[in-house]
Amino acid sequence: MNKRNEWTFDNHFHSPPSKILIIEDDLDTSALLFHTLTEEGYTADQVFDGEKGLEAIQEKKYDLILLDLMMPLIDGFDLCQKVKSNEKMKSVPILILTAKDDYNAKIRGFQVGADDYITKPFVIGELLARIRAHLRIQELKHDLTVSENRYRQIIDHSPDAILVLSNNKEVLFSNKRLIEIIEETSEESIAGKNIAELTSISPIFQEVFDSINRVESQKTHIQNEICLNSSSIGETTQKTFFELFCLPITNEYSQIETFQVIIRDVTQRKKVEDAFIQAEKIHSLGILTAGIAHEINNPLTGISNAIQIIKKCELPSERQAEICEHVLSNINRIAKIVKELTTFSRPYGGISEVFNIIEAISDTLTLSRYQSGSEKIKFCWSPPSTPIYLSGNRNKFQQVIINLLVNAVQATAPNGVITVEASEEAKVLTVSIADTGCGIPPNQLKKIFDPFFTTKRDWKGTGLGLAVSYRIIQLFNGTINVESTLGKGSKFTIKIPAYHLTTKNE
Numbered sequence: 304m305n306k307r308n309e310w311t312f313d314n315h316f317h318s319p320p321s322k323i324l325i326i327e328d329d330l331d332t333s334a335l336l337f338h339t340l341t342e343e344g345y346t347a348d349q350v351f352d353g354e355k356g357l358e359a360i361q362e363k364k365y366d367l368i369l370l371d372l373m374m375p376l377i378d379g380f381d382l383c384q385k386v387k388s389n390e391k392m393k394s395v396p397i398l399i400l401t402a403k404d405d406y407n408a409k410i411r412g413f414q415v416g417a418d419d420y421i422t423k424p425f426v427i428g429e430l431l432a433r434i435r436a437h438l439r440i441q442e443l444k445h446d447l448t449v450s451e452n453r454y455r456q457i458i459d460h461s462p463d464a465i466l467v468l469s470n471n472k473e474v475l476f477s478n479k480r481l482i483e484i485i486e487e488t489s490e491e492s493i494a495g496k497n498i499a500e501l502t503s504i505s506p507i508f509q510e511v512f513d514s515i516n517r518v519e520s521q522k523t524h525i526q527n528e529i530c531l532n533s534s535s536i537g538e539t540t541q542k543t544f545f546e547l548f549c550l551p552i553t554n555e556y557s558q559i560e561t562f563q564v565i566i567r568d569v570t571q572r573k574k575v576e577d578a579f580i581q582a583e584k585i586h587s588l589g590i591l592t593a594g595i596a597h598e599i600n601n602p603l604t605g606i607s608n609a610i611q612i613i614k615k616c617e618l619p620s621e622r623q624a625e626i627c628e629h630v631l632s633n634i635n636r637i638a639k640i641v642k643e644l645t646t647f648s649r650p651y652g653g654i655s656e657v658f659n660i661i662e663a664i665s666d667t668l669t670l671s672r673y674q675s676g677s678e679k680i681k682f683c684w685s686p687p688s689t690p691i692y693l694s695g696n697r698n699k700f701q702q703v704i705i706n707l708l709v710n711a712v713q714a715t716a717p718n719g720v721i722t723v724e725a726s727e728e729a730k731v732l733t734v735s736i737a738d739t740g741c742g743i744p745p746n747q748l749k750k751i752f753d754p755f756f757t758t759k760r761d762w763k764g765t766g767l768g769l770a771v772s773y774r775i776i777q778l779f780n781g782t783i784n785v786e787s788t789l790g791k792g793s794k795f796t797i798k799i800p801a802y803h804l805t806t807k808n809e
């Protein structure tokens with residue numbers, strides 16, 4: 304039946320001839336039909352009453368049935384109804400043979416499920432044309448089922464969970480992986496239900512619900528990462544990370560018809576990414592260490608000297624108070640450095656918070672002043688007077704700023720300038736870090752965000768700073784871009800879209 308040359312599941316190159324069953328009690332008509340069909344290359348079987356016809360259909364798979372209406376025992380109408388109400392047999396097309404002007408018979412024939420009719424006495428050409436047309440329809444139906452099954456299999460075996468929702472947010476389709484992830488037994492438990500109803504089944508649906516609402520109001524796709532505490536092994540709870548991708552499918556009038564949701568388990572990738580981020584953090588802390596050590600050493604020397612003076616000499620109480628004041632201010636200096644360091648270096652976890660990016664940038668700038676070479680560079684930072692709040696992981700955001708600042712300091716010669724700017728416009732946050740450093744050659748611009756790409760020798764660079772920064776900004780649904788002129792300087796610009804910006808509820 305399938306004569307196409309392309310690959311199908313039941314890939315066959317030479318289809319056997321189509322099998323046609325003739326159910327006709329008039330011997331002459333039956334013989335004529337049989338002769339015509341076999342001459343045309345079809346395989347035909349003949350039976351002469353309805354009962355035998357039914358037996359034959361149950362025993363053998365036919366591609367088409369020619370059915371006379373007026374027959375003894377079971378007539379054509381009854382037989383047609385029986386075949387069409389049987390799940391297994393109903394797909395086979397039935398062409399009824401009717402007398403020329405018997406309109407009532409034709410109408411009844413269609414009512415009981417017949418696919419077409421041939422008027423007796425029939426014209427051979429018309430008979431064959433109708434048979435061919437029905438066999439072709441069958442062939443197309445078959446191809447469609449094969450193709451549907453093929454895509455269904457691919458989708459079902461996809462490692463990603465797939466969910467399709469109607470514009471009313473009711474489940475139209477879900478694949479097996481989704482059922483596994485939400486730990487349900489069958490698709491029936493979610494089929495046709497509204498996503499709002501499903502939020503109690505799994506926390507994943509709560510996330511899908513929130514994301515779909517955002518997709519609906521913004522009419523654009525969104526991607527975010529979610530963390531779930533899944534199974535507990537011993538004392539520790541295993542965290543599973545998913546990437547959620549929600550996409551609106553619109554019609555020609557830009558109205559949303561369906562929502563597509565793809566949920567990907569990214570736990571393993573996340574572990575590797577976190578290891579990269581950690582490695583880069585340790586590296587940048589390493590770069591800052593010498594400056595930090597120096598910065599702590601100065602007040603420590605001051606404290607040590609003061610203590611020795613107090614120990615050795617009998618001092619008047621006024622002088623003693625003055626020295627104690629000096630000790631305290633030095634201790635405060637050290638405490639400040641330690642505070643700056645801990646906010647930056649505490650473990651990431653999955654903590655998401657609402658933070659003021661102006662403060663985060665100011666703290667990071669203070670830290671970056673410890674980097675060797677930075678003392679001869681002018682930093683320009685005019686923080687906007689109103690806070691800009693961002694929701695997400697503050698630490699990771701600071702990691703990006705430090706990575707960009709470390710690079711800028713490394714690229715900039717003494718007396719150069721590093722300008723940091725932050726603003727919010729039309730609910731988009733923009734942060735830029737520009738330097739007057741060496742710039743980036745055009746042929747390297749495409750590579751700088753690749754992991755392990757570095758032009759720094761002697762282990763001064765890991766090549767992970769920008770790759771990690773790119774990924775972190777992606778997690779904020781933002782972008783990071785660079786403009787650079789060789790010999791003049793570079794400017795990195797981060798943009799984070801509206802929905803991460805939030806007003807603090809205080």
Ligand SMILES: Nc1ncnc2c1ncn2[C@@H]1O[C@H](COP(=O)(O)OP(=O)(O)O)[C@@H](O)[C@H]1O
Binds near residue numbers: 757767
């Ligand atoms: N501000 C900058 N000016 C000039 N080149 C830069 C700047 N920032 C990054 N680069 C280039 O991009 C490369 C990759 O940066 P990064 O991923 O941070 O790795 P690393 O700093 O460890 O080399 C650097 O080696 C450098 O060649």
Ligand SMILES: [Mg+2]
Binds near residue numbers: 764
């Ligand atoms: Mg770097």
